[in-house]
Amino acid sequence: MSPGGARHPDVVVVGGGIVGAACSYFLVRAGLSVELLERGFPASGTSGACEGNLLMWDKELTRELPFGLRSLALWAELAQELEIDFEFEPKGSIMVVEDGAGLEPMARKVAELARAGVPGTILSRQELHAEEPALAPDIAGGALFPEDGQVEPRYATAALVEGGRRHGLRVRTDTAVRRLHLGPAGRVEAVETAGERIPAGVVVLAAGVWTREIAATAGLEVPVHPRKGHVVVVERAPSLIRRKLMEAGYVATVESSDAALQVAMVVEATRAGTVLLGSSRQLVGFDRSVSVQVAAAIAARAIRFFPALAGLRCIRTYAGLRPFSPDHRPMIGPVAGAEGVYVATGHEGAGICLAPATGRLIAQWVTGEPLDFPAEWFRPDRFRGQG
Amino acid sequence: MSVQRTEVAVLGAGPAGIAAALAAARAGARVTILDESPAPGGQIYRQPPDAFRLRRPEALGKEYARAQQLTRELAASSAQFLPATMVWGVEADKTLLLYREGGGASALKAEALIVATGAYDRPIAFPGWTLPGVWTAGGAQAMLKSERILPGRRVLVAGAGPLLLPVAKALVEAGATVAGVVEATTRLEWALHSHRMLGHWERMGDAVRYEAALLRARVPRFFGHVVVRAEGADRVERATIAAVDRQWRPRPGSERTFDVDLLCIGYGFLSSMELPRLLGCELRYHGAQGQHLPRHTAEMESSVPGVFVAGETTGIGGADLALAEGRLAGLAAAHLLGHPWGAERQQEMVAAQARRRHQLGFARILDELFAMRPGIHELAAPDTPLCRCEEITVAEVQAAVRRGARTVRAVKGATRVGQGPCQGRICHTLVAHLVARETGRPVGEVLDITPRPPIKPVPLEVLAGLAEEKAGIEP
């Protein structure tokens, strides 16, 4: 093991968003010397443009959910361990069912999730309104998942980065990686930035939607694509919204591969007292500019559920690019045919939630420790041969 | 939501906007002009509201007479004025999204835009600057000019630049005791620039009149001094000034404290850049004014075809410059849209350009004389808020920089700076100066701002209203 900060780090992590930060953190905690390269500043990409959901009920049951439960437990530990306060709130979430037709599928889902280890309570119309008095009176019902939570995603990224620094992590911001270099036998040799060539025995690509481009410089295929999302921020209205709320239809938008705009209500209050509104999904390439039309659709959907929001002011909007993979599941693990290259991306809207488990899994891969989860679950090259 | 069509949309009804609207209308264009305030005039041409009756208009001076003349001309012209209306966003096809305070949402589709949204007092942070009773000089002047309401009885007026004198005079005339006019520059510096002011007789005449009025009222003058602190329990009760060196850094042992109930701070102005940014206009950093300004042609067209800029939007320069630029922009917009362009119009354009050059000359003198110096950005203490909305202190910004933040955006990524309702208008430059100092980088490089709608807070239902079926477009 080379001393922290030495010329040749054991591992180079590319990407200083939540996933790259988590990978870096767990790698240095495992005793490796790690250099994190970030082309902007920590969370300047997608991690700085999202809501910070720690949600279990929207996870695919067989693989994502166990992974998510592990990650949620790790977040609770990190909230104690890391010095920077990232507003970890185990406030619980509510799945909101707009009309009666959705109540039965919701009840089935609650039962399914309970069997899988996610406790939830079905809420009648009255119980739902007792939980969240600001909801429109005609909303049919919902389910409360008390163990879900929320973090401030930028502070969480910073917390992991700072935590990593305390254990020797070297962080270089304003440092974009242009090329990945593989040797003749397919073994990773170095990464190249604008100014230099950094030799590395292990490279973890955690650059979100930009991972594909970087991998392609070495002839590697990582099918991650941008799925744009908007967030609308409403002025302070403390105690209007108590928990994180999402409409039941949210899951369908995640699962869909439709390129056209899809909007599903997501509403939550932050510790500062502002209210964040989401969600939208579109495939429009790498454009991060805010569309007033999309913001309008989010606002309209939120007002349908919370009429009291109508008279409050929107003070900000922003947009980010979720990294999504062809089957909407993350890609975490080694890249076949490129020894020493790992990928950690494709979390599509669950990046914040799944980051710690991802970081731990990558650290296990790199150090050769036993894996928490079966290798093939999140294999990055599971899409080979699918065209 | 109704969508209105017009040929030339003039955004802002201060001197530049009014001049632009008049010029474009006279040249034959259909003009719609709007302003966030209920009446035209902007800041410098603020007038008492229509609901007031003027007993002694002559007491309001020649500025009022000019303001009256301009607003009367506007009312008599074919231009349509939309009061109390803000632009909060722009659609992909450049349709302007409007909101009328307390009223409704609408949209405006124009073939040419003239951005004349003016400026606001440059924020300068020092301990106690957030206390009630600490106002900007412009804010005090606005309340005196429009509503004839005096915000305090014992006042200190402090800062750098020409606005201090008319504000102090207005306060005196309204019955306040002005404990002092505190100017950061020195008499010697004024004297050294005075030869350049030859040819700007009207300005020099104004200055002499203000000085005379203050002399008569025995208002103490302090040159080479700045306010270093405001103190009080719930509101300002004391203001402390100190002598400064030529970099405006306080000299130890030179402090003087005044009992006040109003402290007016005036360190020049910052141009409102939200709309040019959102429209995609190319900006360039101007060191002397300490801000980004839009590039534009001699005909006031920005880098975006069909978008013109005029008045303080192109740089701080005062009413006369604004009038000239507004006229140029109005003429150019009408010309662009194919309205008849004869020798007469051409001559008007040439004359306006000559006036513009003349006024720019004076503006440059003021830029140099009253440019901010390093010491003014170092007055804040570690616990002084830089972001007023979210109460983010100097110390917190410094912590973010220590953790690697090298730009304003990076500081925003690590704190809540700029995330309140003022959307960074007050704090962006303050944070930029601190980051620049801490990192050794130029201010223009660290001040990176991403434009996003809404550019002013807008009721959520107005935003949501776009998602519904748009009403038919009105001709």
Added chain:
Amino acid sequence: MREEAGREPVVERGEPLDLLVDGEVIRAHLGETIAGALTAAGRRVFRHAPRTGAPRGVFCGIGVCFECLVTVEGMGRVRSCMVLVRPGMRVSLRAEAEASGGERATH
């Protein structure tokens, strides 16, 4: 204070009207802004900042800084320096204080 108190008036104000500010009647005139009327009535503290509860009032006076926010019945939270008074207007400075509640002293 309205500037003509004790001096020969330059203007004759608009029709007098009453504002109800947290239950208290405050005199105003048509044409004035809410901020103007409050200022003339001697009010300086309009609200309290969200983190520390520090007192805040008018700062820029022209609608840029959002310090002068008050809550007006039927209009929500508005910049008092930009909104003209109307007869029977009900204004709350207290509601603004509550609305800004958020995270008092947790940082």
